[in-house]
Amino acid sequence: AQTVTQSQPEMSVQEAETVTLSCTYDTSESNYYLFWYKQPPSRQMILVIRQEAYKQQNATENRFSVNFQKAAKSFSLKISDSQLGDTAMYFCAFMATTGTASKLTFGTGTRLQVTL
Amino acid sequence: GAVVSQHPSRVICKSGTSVKIECRSLDFQATTMFWYRQFPKQSLMLMATSNEGSKATYEQGVEKDKFLINHASLTLSTLTVTSAHPEDSSFYICSASHVSDDEAFFGQGTRLTVV
Numbered sequence: 001a002q003t004v005t006q007s008q009p010e011m012s013v014q015e016a017e018t019v020t021l022s023c024t025y026d027t028s029e030s031n032y033y034l035f036w037y038k039q040p041p042s043r044q045m046i047l048v049i050r051q052e053a054y055k056q057q058n059a060t061e062n063r064f065s066v067n068f069q070k071a072a073k074s075f076s077l078k079i080s081d082s083q084l085g086d087t088a089m090y091f092c093a094f095m096a097t098t099g100t101a102s103k104l105t106f107g108t109g110t111r112l113q114v115t116l
Numbered sequence: 117g118a119v120v121s122q123h124p125s126r127v128i129c130k131s132g133t134s135v136k137i138e139c140r141s142l143d144f145q146a147t148t149m150f151w152y153r154q155f156p157k158q159s160l161m162l163m164a165t166s167n168e169g170s171k172a173t174y175e176q177g178v179e180k181d182k183f184l185i186n187h188a189s190l191t192l193s194t195l196t197v198t199s200a201h202p203e204d205s206s207f208y209i210c211s212a213s214h215v216s217d218d219e220a221f222f223g224q225g226t227r228l229t230v231v
Binding site for chain 1: 150154157158159160162165207209211213219220222224225
Protein backbone atom coordinates (compact mmCIF):
# COMPACT_ATOMS: atom_id res chain seq x y z
CA ALA A 1 0.00 0.00 0.00
CA GLN A 2 1.04 3.54 -0.67
CA THR A 3 1.22 6.32 1.89
CA VAL A 4 1.51 10.04 1.35
CA THR A 5 2.67 12.37 4.12
CA GLN A 6 2.32 16.13 4.28
CA SER A 7 4.00 17.34 7.44
CA GLN A 8 2.86 20.97 7.26
CA PRO A 9 -0.80 21.35 8.30
CA GLU A 10 -0.70 25.11 7.71
CA MET A 11 1.55 27.55 5.91
CA SER A 12 1.44 31.29 5.42
CA VAL A 13 3.16 33.40 2.80
CA GLN A 14 3.05 37.04 1.84
CA GLU A 15 1.83 38.06 -1.55
CA ALA A 16 4.58 37.96 -4.22
CA GLU A 17 6.79 35.77 -2.05
CA THR A 18 7.76 32.14 -2.65
CA VAL A 19 6.59 29.19 -0.57
CA THR A 20 7.41 25.49 -0.65
CA LEU A 21 5.02 22.78 0.44
CA SER A 22 6.48 19.43 1.45
CA CYS A 23 5.34 15.94 0.55
CA THR A 24 6.91 12.54 1.05
CA TYR A 25 5.55 9.19 0.00
CA ASP A 26 6.23 5.53 0.39
CA THR A 27 5.69 2.90 -2.26
CA SER A 28 7.14 -0.27 -3.69
CA GLU A 29 5.88 0.60 -7.17
CA SER A 30 8.42 1.51 -9.82
CA ASN A 31 6.07 3.37 -12.12
CA TYR A 32 3.71 5.99 -10.79
CA TYR A 33 2.45 9.54 -11.01
CA LEU A 34 2.54 12.24 -8.39
CA PHE A 35 0.14 15.15 -8.28
CA TRP A 36 -0.52 18.35 -6.43
CA TYR A 37 -4.16 19.34 -6.19
CA LYS A 38 -5.57 22.63 -4.97
CA GLN A 39 -8.89 22.79 -3.14
CA PRO A 40 -10.12 26.38 -2.72
CA PRO A 41 -13.08 27.30 -0.47
CA SER A 42 -15.44 26.17 -3.25
CA ARG A 43 -14.04 22.66 -2.58
CA GLN A 44 -13.59 21.93 -6.28
CA MET A 45 -10.43 19.85 -6.70
CA ILE A 46 -8.11 21.51 -9.19
CA LEU A 47 -5.03 19.85 -10.63
CA VAL A 48 -2.01 22.07 -10.13
CA ILE A 49 0.81 19.94 -11.49
CA ARG A 50 1.72 16.33 -12.21
CA GLN A 51 4.98 14.41 -12.41
CA GLU A 52 5.69 11.05 -13.99
CA ALA A 53 8.12 9.08 -11.88
CA TYR A 54 10.17 7.93 -14.86
CA LYS A 55 10.91 11.53 -15.87
CA GLN A 56 13.95 13.01 -14.17
CA GLN A 57 13.09 16.56 -15.15
CA ASN A 58 11.00 18.42 -12.61
CA ALA A 59 7.59 19.49 -13.85
CA THR A 60 6.72 23.18 -14.06
CA GLU A 61 3.46 25.01 -14.72
CA ASN A 62 3.87 28.77 -14.80
CA ARG A 63 4.42 29.84 -11.16
CA PHE A 64 4.24 26.27 -9.88
CA SER A 65 7.16 23.86 -9.93
CA VAL A 66 8.10 20.68 -8.16
CA ASN A 67 11.28 19.28 -6.69
CA PHE A 68 11.01 15.55 -7.31
CA GLN A 69 13.59 13.45 -5.53
CA LYS A 70 12.76 9.85 -6.43
CA ALA A 71 15.39 8.18 -4.28
CA ALA A 72 14.29 10.17 -1.25
CA LYS A 73 10.60 9.73 -2.20
CA SER A 74 10.08 13.44 -1.88
CA PHE A 75 7.82 15.65 -4.00
CA SER A 76 7.67 19.28 -2.88
CA LEU A 77 5.69 22.07 -4.53
CA LYS A 78 7.13 25.54 -4.97
CA ILE A 79 4.79 28.44 -5.59
CA SER A 80 6.53 31.55 -6.86
CA ASP A 81 5.10 35.07 -6.82
CA SER A 82 2.28 33.96 -4.54
CA GLN A 83 -1.12 35.48 -5.23
CA LEU A 84 -4.16 35.90 -2.99
CA GLY A 85 -5.99 33.41 -5.21
CA ASP A 86 -3.49 30.75 -4.24
CA THR A 87 -5.09 30.59 -0.80
CA ALA A 88 -6.43 27.03 -0.55
CA MET A 89 -5.85 23.53 0.75
CA TYR A 90 -3.12 21.74 -1.18
CA PHE A 91 -3.10 17.98 -1.41
CA CYS A 92 -0.24 15.83 -2.60
CA ALA A 93 -1.41 12.61 -4.26
CA PHE A 94 0.04 9.36 -5.57
CA MET A 95 -1.22 7.16 -8.38
CA ALA A 96 0.32 3.86 -9.39
CA THR A 97 0.37 3.26 -13.13
CA THR A 98 -0.99 -0.16 -13.93
CA GLY A 99 -2.16 0.36 -17.49
CA THR A 100 -5.68 1.07 -16.30
CA ALA A 101 -7.14 4.00 -14.45
CA SER A 102 -5.95 3.81 -10.89
CA LYS A 103 -6.99 5.34 -7.62
CA LEU A 104 -5.38 8.31 -5.97
CA THR A 105 -3.92 8.22 -2.49
CA PHE A 106 -3.98 11.66 -0.88
CA GLY A 107 -1.90 13.25 1.82
CA THR A 108 -3.55 15.03 4.72
CA GLY A 109 -3.21 18.41 3.08
CA THR A 110 -1.56 21.75 3.77
CA ARG A 111 -3.67 24.84 4.27
CA LEU A 112 -1.94 27.76 2.57
CA GLN A 113 -2.84 31.32 3.43
CA VAL A 114 -1.53 34.10 1.22
CA THR A 115 -1.51 37.45 3.01
CA LEU A 116 -1.10 41.04 1.90
CA GLY B 117 -9.36 19.21 -19.25
CA ALA B 118 -12.38 16.96 -19.22
CA VAL B 119 -15.55 17.96 -17.38
CA VAL B 120 -17.20 15.96 -14.63
CA SER B 121 -20.54 17.13 -13.31
CA GLN B 122 -21.80 16.08 -9.90
CA HIS B 123 -25.36 16.63 -8.78
CA PRO B 124 -26.76 17.80 -6.44
CA SER B 125 -24.21 20.18 -4.96
CA ARG B 126 -26.08 20.31 -1.69
CA VAL B 127 -28.76 18.09 -0.23
CA ILE B 128 -30.52 17.94 3.11
CA CYS B 129 -32.43 14.80 3.94
CA LYS B 130 -34.24 13.37 6.92
CA SER B 131 -32.75 10.59 8.95
CA GLY B 132 -33.82 7.19 7.62
CA THR B 133 -34.32 8.29 4.04
CA SER B 134 -32.10 7.57 1.05
CA VAL B 135 -30.37 10.06 -1.17
CA LYS B 136 -28.82 9.60 -4.60
CA ILE B 137 -25.81 11.51 -5.90
CA GLU B 138 -24.98 11.51 -9.60
CA CYS B 139 -21.60 11.82 -11.24
CA ARG B 140 -21.48 12.40 -14.98
CA SER B 141 -18.57 12.69 -17.39
CA LEU B 142 -19.76 15.26 -19.92
CA ASP B 143 -17.22 15.01 -22.73
CA PHE B 144 -15.47 11.69 -22.35
CA GLN B 145 -16.18 8.06 -21.57
CA ALA B 146 -15.31 7.26 -18.00
CA THR B 147 -14.41 3.62 -17.70
CA THR B 148 -13.67 4.11 -14.02
CA MET B 149 -15.20 6.39 -11.45
CA PHE B 150 -14.13 6.89 -7.88
CA TRP B 151 -16.14 8.03 -4.89
CA TYR B 152 -14.48 9.89 -2.04
CA ARG B 153 -15.67 11.20 1.28
CA GLN B 154 -14.18 14.26 2.91
CA PHE B 155 -14.75 15.28 6.51
CA PRO B 156 -14.27 18.94 7.50
CA LYS B 157 -10.63 20.02 7.33
CA GLN B 158 -9.54 16.52 6.40
CA SER B 159 -8.29 14.75 3.33
CA LEU B 160 -10.22 12.79 0.74
CA MET B 161 -10.80 9.18 1.69
CA LEU B 162 -11.56 6.74 -1.11
CA MET B 163 -14.81 4.89 -0.55
CA ALA B 164 -15.08 2.79 -3.67
CA THR B 165 -14.01 2.29 -7.24
CA SER B 166 -16.63 1.61 -9.87
CA ASN B 167 -16.03 0.24 -13.34
CA GLU B 168 -18.70 0.45 -15.99
CA GLY B 169 -20.81 -2.66 -16.12
CA SER B 170 -19.36 -4.37 -13.07
CA LYS B 171 -19.73 -4.30 -9.32
CA ALA B 172 -17.98 -1.61 -7.39
CA THR B 173 -14.91 -2.36 -5.31
CA TYR B 174 -15.26 -0.96 -1.82
CA GLU B 175 -12.45 0.10 0.46
CA GLN B 176 -12.05 -1.59 3.80
CA GLY B 177 -14.51 -0.32 6.36
CA VAL B 178 -17.02 1.06 3.85
CA GLU B 179 -20.44 -0.58 4.09
CA LYS B 180 -21.46 -1.68 0.61
CA ASP B 181 -25.10 -2.10 1.62
CA LYS B 182 -25.22 1.44 2.92
CA PHE B 183 -23.37 3.13 0.09
CA LEU B 184 -24.79 1.66 -3.10
CA ILE B 185 -22.80 2.44 -6.23
CA ASN B 186 -24.05 1.91 -9.75
CA HIS B 187 -22.03 2.53 -12.91
CA ALA B 188 -24.50 1.57 -15.59
CA SER B 189 -23.01 3.58 -18.45
CA LEU B 190 -19.70 5.06 -19.49
CA THR B 191 -20.87 8.53 -18.52
CA LEU B 192 -22.80 8.03 -15.31
CA SER B 193 -22.13 6.64 -11.86
CA THR B 194 -24.45 7.05 -8.89
CA LEU B 195 -23.89 6.82 -5.16
CA THR B 196 -26.96 6.13 -3.05
CA VAL B 197 -26.71 6.64 0.68
CA THR B 198 -29.38 4.36 2.08
CA SER B 199 -31.14 4.86 5.41
CA ALA B 200 -29.08 7.95 6.02
CA HIS B 201 -28.09 8.94 9.55
CA PRO B 202 -26.58 12.18 10.87
CA GLU B 203 -23.13 10.58 10.95
CA ASP B 204 -23.36 10.16 7.17
CA SER B 205 -23.31 13.93 6.84
CA SER B 206 -20.20 14.78 4.88
CA PHE B 207 -18.81 16.08 1.61
CA TYR B 208 -18.85 13.46 -1.14
CA ILE B 209 -16.69 13.87 -4.26
CA CYS B 210 -16.52 11.78 -7.40
CA SER B 211 -13.77 11.57 -9.95
CA ALA B 212 -13.67 9.94 -13.35
CA SER B 213 -10.92 8.50 -15.50
CA HIS B 214 -10.63 7.04 -18.94
CA VAL B 215 -8.81 3.75 -19.39
CA SER B 216 -6.05 5.38 -21.40
CA ASP B 217 -5.69 8.40 -19.18
CA ASP B 218 -3.89 8.45 -15.88
CA GLU B 219 -5.48 11.73 -14.84
CA ALA B 220 -8.57 11.89 -12.66
CA PHE B 221 -11.16 14.61 -13.23
CA PHE B 222 -13.21 15.69 -10.24
CA GLY B 223 -16.82 16.66 -9.82
CA GLN B 224 -17.80 19.70 -7.79
CA GLY B 225 -18.72 17.64 -4.76
CA THR B 226 -21.97 17.15 -2.83
CA ARG B 227 -22.51 18.39 0.68
CA LEU B 228 -24.89 15.98 2.39
CA THR B 229 -26.60 16.98 5.60
CA VAL B 230 -28.77 14.43 7.38
CA VAL B 231 -31.13 15.91 9.96
